[in-house]
Amino acid sequence: MKKNIAILPGDGIGPEVCEAATKVLSEIGKMYQHEFEFTFADLGGAAIDKTGTPLPAETLSVCKKSDAVLLGAVGGPKWDTLPGDQRPEKGLLGLRKELDLFANLRPVTIYDALAEASPLKDDVIQGVDLVIVRELTGGLYFGEPRERRGEGEEQLAVDTLVYSRKEIERIVRKGFEFAEIRGGSLTSVDKANVLESSRLWREVVDEVAKEYPDVKYSHMLVDNAAMQLVRNPRQFDVIVTENMFGDILSDEASMITGSLGMLPSASLSQDGPGLFEPIHGSAPDIAGKGIANPLATLSSVVMMLTYAFEMKDEANALAEAINDVLEAGHRTADLTNDASNALSTEEMTNQVIDAL
Numbered sequence: 001m002k003k004n005i006a007i008l009p010g011d012g013i014g015p016e017v018c019e020a021a022t023k024v025l026s027e028i029g030k031m032y033q034h035e036f037e038f039t040f041a042d043l044g045g046a047a048i049d050k051t052g053t054p055l056p057a058e059t060l061s062v063c064k065k066s067d068a069v070l071l072g073a074v075g076g077p078k079w080d081t082l083p084g085d086q087r088p089e090k091g092l093l094g095l096r097k098e099l100d101l102f103a104n105l106r107p108v109t110i111y112d113a114l115a116e117a118s119p120l121k122d123d124v125i126q127g128v129d130l131v132i133v134r135e136l137t138g139g140l141y142f143g144e145p146r147e148r149r150g151e152g153e154e155q156l157a158v159d160t161l162v163y164s165r166k167e168i169e170r171i172v173r174k175g176f177e178f179a180e181i182r183g184g185s186l187t188s189v190d191k192a193n194v195l196e197s198s199r200l201w202r203e204v205v206d207e208v209a210k211e212y213p214d215v216k217y218s219h220m221l222v223d224n225a226a227m228q229l230v231r232n233p234r235q236f237d238v239i240v241t242e243n244m245f246g247d248i249l250s251d252e253a254s255m256i257t258g259s260l261g262m263l264p265s266a267s268l269s270q271d272g273p274g275l276f277e278p279i280h281g282s283a284p285d286i287a288g289k290g291i292a293n294p295l296a297t298l299s300s301v302v303m304m305l306t307y308a309f310e311m312k313d314e315a316n317a318l319a320e321a322i323n324d325v326l327e328a329g330h331r332t333a334d335l336t337n338d339a340s341n342a343l344s345t346e347e348m349t350n351q352v353i354d355a356l
């Protein structure tokens with residue numbers, strides 16, 4: 001199969017982890033007779049330096065023509081003094097909007113070999129394998145009006161939490177789809193005891209559920225979900241929730257693993273290309289040193305193979321290769337206290353390729 005992949009290395013360690021990804025993708029292409037074609041484009045600080053804007057029109061057009069987009073990371077201290085609307089992060093927000101990426105997926109997987117990094121006890125985290133499906137383009141972060149009113153003592157600040165039935169339906173349907181693909185269950189998280197938008201959310205979930213009779217589903221209040229995630233994360237398979245709850249819960253869930261350098265994400269639209277990226281940032285403190293952990297980005301490639309290309313065998317092979325190198329004891333600096341034995345980005349990438 002031929003696939004066009006837009007590569008947006010971005011800033012900090014972004015280019016380093018993207019290089020690992022293209023190397024591994026090329027290898028998979030050779031093994032399975034696929035033609036992966038890479039088109040590089042600028043985003044974030046790198047784009048600001050070259051063109052003066054964090055999301056150049058050229059980048060957007062490359063992404064729109066692609067079958068999938070791989071992103072490294074954006075941002076860094078160099079651009080922190082710019083006004084808010086000209087920051088590197090604006091480039092990513094703009095891209096999400098332009099590609100209509102309404103579904104954000106954050107899997108949380110515990111690797112046995114890294115279990116000691118978790119702040120939670122062994123018996124609590126063993127076998128944790130869940131994915132949070134977060135609505136990304138609606139809700140409190142986008143609702144209008146959002147404004148200040150009045151002055152001094154009388155001043156008010158207003159944000160608006162609004163969801164249309166349509167917006168809820170499409171994200172909830174994604175949740176059920178993924179639960180069906182995984183052969184698992186769905187937990188819908190809301191705050192229906194106080195929020196009207198959550199009551200509509202619950203109604204829609206109950207309706208959509210009728211189309212997925214094989215998927216076991218339940219409702220959970222967000223405060224309870226926050227507690228259950230650390231009390232007994234194994235009870236969850238797919239969690240679907242609105243934007244702000246998903247923002248908070250997915251950061252909480254990511255800490256279950258204790259290894260930021262390991263976690264991937266995917267943002268998907270209805271029909272267009274999806275965006276795949278590690279959840280970690282640009283890590284300016286280690287940028288350019290060649291020591292960044294590439295595994296979060298390689299796991300994002302696993303998601304790309306799965307969700308964008310439906311290449312199940314290829315995805316499984318890469319996921320297994322990642323697991324194998326960890327089982328064999330290979331570690332980048334962020335995963336070990338034994339600095340003298342830490343692998344560089346390139347060495348770790350080569351280990352994965354060998355394992356493949």
Ligand code: ATP
Pocket residue numbers: 013074075260261279280281282283284285286291292293294296334
């Ligand atoms: P952002 O605001 O972009 O999310 P951040 O400040 O939250 O960034 P990161 O840039 O992700 O955080 O970095 C947090 C810490 O984790 C840093 O010390 C960084 O070096 C480390 N880190 C992040 N990603 C990796 C990685 N892939 N490999 C090794 N260390 C990493």
Ligand code: MG
Pocket residue numbers: 281
């Ligand atoms: Mg951060």
